[in-house]
Amino acid sequence: MRLVRIGVGLVSLLLAVGSISAGVAGAQSAKDPLELFAPLYPVFSDDRCANCHGGVNVVTGEDHPGGPVNVKLQNDGSMCCDNKVGIVCATCHDEGAETDPETGAVTGTPWKLPQQRHSFVGKDLKAMCVSVRDNNGLNQGDKAQWNAFFSHLESDELIGFAFEGKRGITDKSPEGPVSAEPPPMSREEFLQKVDAWLRQGDARCGPWKGTISQTTTRNVIAGGNEDVLDAQVDITVEDGDAKAHVTANGHTYSKGQACEYRRDTFNLTGDTTIDLQLLFNSDMTGGFLPPGVSIPNVPNMPNIPGFGPAGGAGNASAADFESNTGYSMIIKSGTLKGTDAWEESTASGDPPKCTVKSGSSDWQYQPTFGLFQKQLDPNDPDHLKDSDSSSQGPDEIRVAWDLTR
Ligand code: HEC
Numbered sequence: 001m002r003l004v005r006i007g008v009g010l011v012s013l014l015l016a017v018g019s020i021s022a023g024v025a026g027a028q029s030a031k032d033p034l035e036l037f038a039p040l041y042p043v044f045s046d047d048r049c050a051n052c053h054g055g056v057n058v059v060t061g062e063d064h065p066g067g068p069v070n071v072k073l074q075n076d077g078s079m080c081c082d083n084k085v086g087i088v089c090a091t092c093h094d095e096g097a098e099t100d101p102e103t104g105a106v107t108g109t110p111w112k113l114p115q116q117r118h119s120f121v122g123k124d125l126k127a128m129c130v131s132v133r134d135n136n137g138l139n140q141g142d143k144a145q146w147n148a149f150f151s152h153l154e155s156d157e158l159i160g161f162a163f164e165g166k167r168g169i170t171d172k173s174p175e176g177p178v179s180a181e182p183p184p185m186s187r188e189e190f191l192q193k194v195d196a197w198l199r200q201g202d203a204r205c206g207p208w209k210g211t212i213s214q215t216t217t218r219n220v221i222a223g224g225n226e227d228v229l230d231a232q233v234d235i236t237v238e239d240g241d242a243k244a245h246v247t248a249n250g251h252t253y254s255k256g257q258a259c260e261y262r263r264d265t266f267n268l269t270g271d272t273t274i275d276l277q278l279l280f281n282s283d284m285t286g287g288f289l290p291p292g293v294s295i296p297n298v299p300n301m302p303n304i305p306g307f308g309p310a311g312g313a314g315n316a317s318a319a320d321f322e323s324n325t326g327y328s329m330i331i332k333s334g335t336l337k338g339t340d341a342w343e344e345s346t347a348s349g350d351p352p353k354c355t356v357k358s359g360s361s362d363w364q365y366q367p368t369f370g371l372f373q374k375q376l377d378p379n380d381p382d383h384l385k386d387s388d389s390s391s392q393g394p395d396e397i398r399v400a401w402d403l404t405r
């Protein structure tokens, strides 16, 4: 009974809170590798790491207690490429600086800023995980990359400075002594957790992988007019992130008076991102969504099971929230741009004479999915394999999926 009430709450929230942004692709479970990345997050997002990774602007002096520094940054924000660029920094950040034994002058320093694309600032758990995974080539299952990543964290000098918590400023620096807070765990503990994410979590950032495919056919031929469309969307899901390859071909033809007509021929192949959300009834305990799971926003929702279509009447199927073994899958696609090759015949004069013009313009196409509610296979709850067919206006839409975690 309790779950029925929860389900109702969620569906009415779906309607009411249409604009909440949906960040997390699916409820976390014990099988979610993101849970193994989560204990690393307090370090990556800690000031000792994040201040170097995007947090300070040394050129303008913004958020830099040392003020503006005259240093040449590359276009990507980094201090390329050797240990000389940062000599100016070593006046204050003197840790690890190399000095000429005779003159005592600084000849090099490791203290430098990474590229902007290595920024750790403002990233939530999932975004941080994806960024660390992709920036270090950990998504190919390549063990050599994993090892390189691990040894970087284990032996990098700058990371060592961060764990000391002194901002690379020793007691000998004119700015020293500095006492800043080190990250909330030791480097050793951090490395153990990194190891668990790599070995038990396969360096992944989400649980689901597999495929979803959608076939749309429209075949309206009536009174000399035609509206025909064949579209195929092939979605690949990896780590809960989804991308789609889309092909769509079709045409419309409408007949006017005498020799008047217009024909549009549509063509498109392209790739787009997909927003995929999986919600499991069993995770929705106590009347609330689990932590980190936001209320999904479903545009163009064809109908809300149990409650009738979003903007009309009828066609309601049974709500799946009633059972603890139900799940909801929400798929939203981006818009793709294709071409519309058109030809138009218009009549003018008396007696009418037809002129034919043709051209090409942009054609926008956005696959429509909406919300699916299905039952888990109790013998195989980590394998979602099902399909769904529906009619939306003139379109026959079939969606089939095969996802595992
Ligand atoms: C003094 C600045 C500085 C500090 C402090 C620092 N880093 Fe870095 N970090 C860098 C630079 C520079 C790179 C090299 C980027 C490149 O390859 O171009 C880097 C690269 C990395 C990379 C690989 C690239 C990526 O985006 O994943 C990781 C992981 C990393 N650092 C983690 C950390 C962690 C964790 C801490 C804190 C414990 C930390 N860093 C503290 C400067 C710093």
Ligand code: HEC
Residues within 6 Å of the ligand: 047, 048, 049, 051, 052, 056, 058, 064, 065, 066, 067, 069, 071, 086, 088, 089, 090, 091, 092, 093, 111, 112, 113, 166, 167, 169, 175, 178, 179, 180
């Ligand atoms: C005039 C001295 C001075 C110079 C030169 C200087 N800094 Fe700093 N920097 C500081 C001080 C002071 C702090 C804050 C220390 C504190 O809070 O006690 C700081 C903090 C930072 C931090 C934050 C580190 C952390 O762990 O929070 C970064 C990153 C940084 N500086 C980068 C640079 C870079 C890169 C350069 C060279 C381009 C540079 N600084 C040059 C004085 C300096």
